[in-house]
Amino acid sequence: MKDVKLPRGALFSALRAFALFTSFTIFTSFAIASAPQGQPAYDLMIANARVIDGTGAPARVVDVGIRNGRITRVGRVLPAEARQRLDATGLVLAPGFIDVHTHADDIASKPLAENFIRMGVTTVVAGNCGTSALNISDAFDRIRDTAVAVNFATLIGHNTVRSAVMGIGDRDPSITEFRAMQVRVFRAMAEGAVGLSTGLQYIPGTFAKPNELIELARVAANEGGIYATHMRNEGTDVEGAVAESIRLIRRVDMPMEISHLKIDSPSRWGSTAAVLKLIDDARQLGARIQMDQYAYTAGASSLSIRFPSWVSEGGGDKMRARLNDLATWTGIKAEIKKSLAERGFTDLSWAIVANYLADPSFNGLSMKQVAEKMIGDGAADAQIEAARILMLNGGASMVYHFMSEDDVAAIMRNPLVSIASDSGVIDAASGVPHPRGSGNTARVLGEYVRERKVITLEEAVRKMTSLPASFFKFEGRGVIQEGAAADLVLFDPAKVKDEATYAAPLAFPTGIPHVLVNGIFVVRDGKTTGARPGEILLRGRR
Numbered sequence: 001m002k003d004v005k006l007p008r009g010a011l012f013s014a015l016r017a018f019a020l021f022t023s024f025t026i027f028t029s030f031a032i033a034s035a036p037q038g039q040p041a042y043d044l045m046i047a048n049a050r051v052i053d054g055t056g057a058p059a060r061v062v063d064v065g066i067r068n069g070r071i072t073r074v075g076r077v078l079p080a081e082a083r084q085r086l087d088a089t090g091l092v093l094a095p096g097f098i099d100v101h102t103h104a105d106d107i108a109s110k111p112l113a114e115n116f117i118r119m120g121v122t123t124v125v126a127g128n129c130g131t132s133a134l135n136i137s138d139a140f141d142r143i144r145d146t147a148v149a150v151n152f153a154t155l156i157g158h159n160t161v162r163s164a165v166m167g168i169g170d171r172d173p174s175i176t177e178f179r180a181m182q183v184r185v186f187r188a189m190a191e192g193a194v195g196l197s198t199g200l201q202y203i204p205g206t207f208a209k210p211n212e213l214i215e216l217a218r219v220a221a222n223e224g225g226i227y228a229t230h231m232r233n234e235g236t237d238v239e240g241a242v243a244e245s246i247r248l249i250r251r252v253d254m255p256m257e258i259s260h261l262k263i264d265s266p267s268r269w270g271s272t273a274a275v276l277k278l279i280d281d282a283r284q285l286g287a288r289i290q291m292d293q294y295a296y297t298a299g300a301s302s303l304s305i306r307f308p309s310w311v312s313e314g315g316g317d318k319m320r321a322r323l324n325d326l327a328t329w330t331g332i333k334a335e336i337k338k339s340l341a342e343r344g345f346t347d348l349s350w351a352i353v354a355n356y357l358a359d360p361s362f363n364g365l366s367m368k369q370v371a372e373k374m375i376g377d378g379a380a381d382a383q384i385e386a387a388r389i390l391m392l393n394g395g396a397s398m399v400y401h402f403m404s405e406d407d408v409a410a411i412m413r414n415p416l417v418s419i420a421s422d423s424g425v426i427d428a429a430s431g432v433p434h435p436r437g438s439g440n441t442a443r444v445l446g447e448y449v450r451e452r453k454v455i456t457l458e459e460a461v462r463k464m465t466s467l468p469a470s471f472f473k474f475e476g477r478g479v480i481q482e483g484a485a486a487d488l489v490l491f492d493p494a495k496v497k498d499e500a501t502y503a504a505p506l507a508f509p510t511g512i513p514h515v516l517v518n519g520i521f522v523v524r525d526g527k528t529t530g531a532r533p534g535e536i537l538l539r540g541r542r
Contacts, residue, residue, distance in 0.1 A: 040080070040081055040082050040083045041065065041067065041072075041073075041081045041082070042065035042066055042067050042072065042073065042077060042081055042082040042083070043066055043067050043068070043082070043083050043084065043519065044065070044066045044082060044083065044084045044085075044086065044519070045063055045064065045065050045066070045073075045077040045079070045081065045082035045084070045085050045086070046063065046064045046066070046086045046088050046093055046488070046490070047063050047077065047079075047085060047086065047087050047088060047089075048061060048063070048087055048088055048089040049061070049062075049064070049088035049089075049091050049092065049093035049490065050091070050092045050093065050493075051064065051074070051092075051093045051094075051480055052092055052093070052094045052457065052458055052461045052480075053074075053094075053095070053479055053480040053481065054094065054095040054461055054462055054465035054466040054469075054478050054479040054480060055462065055466055055479060056458055056459060056462040056466075057458065058458060059092065059457070059458065062074060062075060062076075063075065063076055063077040064077070064093060064480065064488075065077045065081070065082060066486045066516075066519045067519075068519065069485065069486055069518040069519035069520070069533075070483060070484065070485060070486055070519065071480060071481065071482055071483065071484045071485070071486050072482060072483075073482060074480060074481065074482055086490075086514070088490055088514075090492060091490045091491060091492055091513070091514075092457070092461075092490065092491055092492075092493050093480065093488060093489075093490050094120075094461045094464075094465065094480070094488070094489050094490075094491070095122075095461070095465040095466070095469075095477070095478050095479055095480055095484075095487060095488065095489070096120060096121065096122025096123065096465070096477075096487030096488055096489050096515065096516070096517065097119065097120045097121045097122060097123075097419075097441050097464040097465060097489060098121070098122070098123040098125075098418075098464065098465060098468045098469050098472075098474065098477065098478055099116065099121045099123065099124050099125065099419075099420050099421050099440075099441075099464075099468075100125040100228075100257065100292055100418060100420050100468045100471075100472055101125065101128050101228075101257075101259050101260060101292050101420035101421065101422050102116075102124040102125060102126055102128065102420070102421060102422070102423060102424065103126065103128060103129070103131070103422070103423065103424035104116070104124045104126045104152070104423075104424055104425050105126045105127060105131070105132060105133055105139070105154070105424070106424065106425060107124070107126070107143060107148050107150075107152060107425055108139075108142040108143050108145075108146045108148065110425040110427065111143075111146045111147060111148040111149060111532055112148075112149050112528060112530065112532070113148060113149045113150050113425050114149075114427075114508075114528055115423070115425065115426050115427075115437050115438045115506075115508070116149075116150055116421075116423075116425070117149050117150060117515050117517070117522045117523055117528065118438070118508040118509060118512065118515075118523060118528070119421075119438065119439070119440060119441040119442060119508075119509060119512070120441055120442075120489035120491060120512050120515055121150060121421075121441065122150055122151060122487035122488075122489070122515065122516075122517045122522075123150060123151040123152075123153070123469075123474065123477060123487065123537065124150050124151070124152055124153070125153045125154065125155065125194065125472065126152065126153070126154040126155070127154035127155035127156060127157050127193065127197055128155060128157075128197050128199075128228060128230070128259060128422075129157070129159075129197060129198075129199035129202065129230040129259065130157045130158045130159030130160065130197055130198045130199025130200070130202060130205045130230065131157045131159050131160055131197075131199060131202075132154055132155055132156050132157035132160050132188075132193075132197065133154065133160070134160050134161070134164055134184070135191075136154060136156060136187075136188045136191040136192060136193050137191040137192075139154065140191070140192065140536050143534075143536060144536065146532075147532035147533075147534070148532050148534040149517060149522045149528075149531065149532050149533070149534055150517060150522075150534045151477070151487065151517065151518075151534045151535050151536075151537050152534055152535075152536055152537065153194050153472070153474070153536070153537040153538070154193055154194065155193055155194055155195050155196060155197040155225075155226075155228055156184075156185055156188035156189065156193040156195075156196055156197070156220070157196075157197050157198075157199070158196060158197065158198045158199070158205055158208070158213070158216060159198075159199050159202060159203075159204060159205045161181050161184045161185060161188075161216070162181060162204050162205065162208065163204055164184065165177050165180045165181050165184065166181075166204075167204070167314075167315075168203050168204040168207075168312070168313065168314065168315060169204070169207070169313065169314060170204075170207040170309075170310060170313045171207070172209065172212070173212065178212070178215070181212075181216060182215070182216065182219050185216050185219045185220055186219050186223070189219065189220055189223035189224075189225055189539065190223070192536070192538035192539055193220075193225065193539065194225060194226060194472055194473075194537075194538075194539045195220050195225035195226030195227060195228055195254075195539075196216060196217050196219075196220035196225060196226075196227055196228070197227075197228040197229070197230070197259075198213060198227075198228075198229045198230060199230045200229065200230060200231055200232040200241075201230060201231075201232060201233070201234075201301075201305055202230075202302075202304075202305065202309075203304075203309050203312050203313065206232065206309040207309070207313070210244065210247070210248065213248055214248050214251050214252060217248060217249075217252050217254060218251075218252045220254070221252045221253065221254035223539070224473075224539055225254065225539060226254065226255045226256070226257055226471070226472060227248065227249055227252070227254050227255065227256045227257070228256070228257040228259055229245050229256065229257070229258060229259060230259045230260070231244070231245055231258065231259075232244065234260075234261075234262050234263070234264045234265075235263060235264040235265025235267075235268050235343055235402075236265050236267065236268060236342050236343055238263060238268065238271060238275055239271070239274060239275060239278060242258070242275055242278050242279065243278065245258065246278070246279075246282045246287060246289070249287055249288070249289070250282075250287060254288070255288040255289070255290075255471065256287070256288065256289050256290075257289075257290055257291065257292060257471065257472075258279070258289065258290070258291040258292075259291075259292060259420075259422075260292060260293055260294060260299070260420070260422050261275070261291040261292070261293050261411055261417065262293065262299065262403055262407065262408075262411070263275070263403060263404070263407045264299060264343075264400070264402045264403055265342070265343035265344055265402065266343065266344030266345065266402065266404075267342065267343055267344035268343075268344075269344075269403075269404040269406070269407060270404075270406070270407070271407075272406075272407045272410040272411055273410065276410075276411070276414055279291070279416075283416075289416070290416045290417070290418065290467070290468075290471050291411070291414070291416060291417045291418070292417060292418045292419065292420035292468070293408070293411050293412065293417055293418075293419065293420070294419070294420060294421055294422050294436045294440050295408065295412070295419065295436070295440055295443045295444045295447065295448055296403075296408070296434070296435070296436050296440075296443070297401065297402075297403040297404060297405055297408055298352075298399050298400055298401045298402070298403065298434065298502070299399070299400045299402065299403070299422075299434075300354060300397065300398065300399050300400065300422070300433065300434035300436075301397070301398060301400065302395060302396070302397055302398065303351075303387060303390055303391060303395050303396045303397070303398050304391065304395055306336065306339075306348070306351070306387060306398075307332065307336065307387075307391065308332060308335045308336075308339075311323070311332055319391070320392055323388050323391060323392055324392070329388065333381075333384055336384055336387075337380075337384070343402075345402075346380060347367075347368065347379075347380035347383050348366075348367035348368070348380070348383040348384065348387060349366050349367060349368040349383065350366075350400060350401045350402060351366065351367045351398050351399075351400055351401075352364065352365065352366050352367075352398060352399040352400075352401070352432075352502070353365050353366075353367070353370060353390075353396050353397075353398060353431075353432070354396070354397040354398055354399050354430075354431050354432050354433050354434065355396060355397045355430060355431030355432070355433065356390060356393075356394075356396040356431070357394055357396075358390075358393040358394050359393075360431065362374075362390075362396075363431040363432045364431075364432040364503065367383045367386060367387060368383055370383070370386045370390070371383045371385070371386040374386050374389060397431070397433070399432075399433075399434050399502065409448070409452070409454045412444075412448060412454055412455060412463075413454060413455060415459075416467075417463065418463050418464065418467045418468040418471075419440065419441060419444050419460070419463050419464045420440075420468070421436045421437055421440040421441075422434075422436060423436055423437030423440070424437070426438065426505075426506065427506075428506065430506075432502075432503075432505060433505050433506075434502075434505060435498070435500035435501055435502055435505040435507075436500075437500075437505065438498075438499075438500040438505060438506055438507060438508055438509070439498030439499065439500035439505075439507075439509055440498070441464060441509075442491075442496050442497060442498040442499075442509030442510075442511065442512065443498035443509075444460050444463075444464070445457070445460055445491065445493065445496045445511075446496050446497040446498060446509075446511070447498065448460070449493075450493065450494070450496075457493060465478040465479065466478040466479050473539070474537055477537075485518055485519075486516055486518060486519035487516065487517055487518065488514075488515070488516040489512060489514070489515050489516075490512070490513060490514040490515075491511055491512045491513070492511040492512075492513070494511075495510060495511035496509065496510070496511030496512060497509060497510050497511055512526075513525055513526045517531075517533045517534055518533045518534070518535060519533070520533035
């Protein structure tokens, strides 16, 4: 055979390519054969499941092998290769659900997070609607020290930062205060927050002008963060609120998650198409926007949101003084009535008390029922008066029935909308909270997929897994692929159902027998295991 002489540069390139190939082959072989000789290759094999991998691809029956908290095989696995075998015949195996809009900031005090894991949720994002821990590093330390059942990430809340620096006054920050807020946001991002959240219907966020929000968002953007916003208006001027949000991210050039997208005023029901067009037009021009929603026609918030924001300006003592002054109260009452009329309501009978600490016997009652019990009169004026009394006694958390099924379904069909609960970690002390905290994902799978056929099963899984994971940059999560984290949920597509109702909101769903977080069962055979294998998820690369 005749010798072939390569030019020096070509020879170097060939040797380098060979070296890289050899290194890759050695690394791959090591990764695949990572089990000690004679030991089973997998800690667990899940056999015969219909795997919906989170990408939107059709389901397929395939085995999945897990080792050291990772998915190491998607394909045929022999029983002898695994320490444990779970026969998942008849079940769907999906990536664990990722809930990017939660208020699970107190998870260290409720580490089992049972309402989440029983819904198949394996990752939560806290710090939404402008409210978060102020010191992110300390919050992470508490979670690590306690150990929790789910993976945890958080945003830094604008309302929390603003309150810490300048209280809850209706004013612009001084230069010194503004710089202090920038420092707080920067520190939170450096400690691992995934972005900045705003709650512009709540004080003090409602007092913030656009430039303040833009420049604080810029700090988060410079560190690779996301902007998550509870907009100023979700009903009577929802288009204006969307437009304001779009202007912000155009100025800053950062991704935006619009929180719990909805139309919350009967006078504007049917506006979904126009709102989604605004968002789509902005995306066509390069804006990076996604949204999330919960699968219900009721929302939940505080009672204070029904009052003009200026009523709570300055704190509780000033708020009580205003409510107790007859002339001021007359003006407040007139503003409440005007707001109700603009939204298409004649009274507050659509508002249900979720948790009133001063007198839990009111929990679960509508404001009409509260007024009848408290005042002996259920008329509109009496309902508003009853709301004043509740506010004077510490306020209440509420469930608000103000959306239409048509709008909820139209939003769900949009491919850029993920599924999120807007719930905290709930338990028996939570009163009569919104059922979304125990049933949200199961309601999507049972009601909107199986019964109403609003979206396909594969699309529902994508909306709860790879869609939020990719937008929030949770690398190696939200998909069933070799090398990904073994965050997994198994459910019966024919039986999965939300059992939580507005009257009994703490009931766990049925049809979700197994949930794994980082390869560890947190729910097995329909029962919680007590395991706490959750990890802290820090800001990903952008």
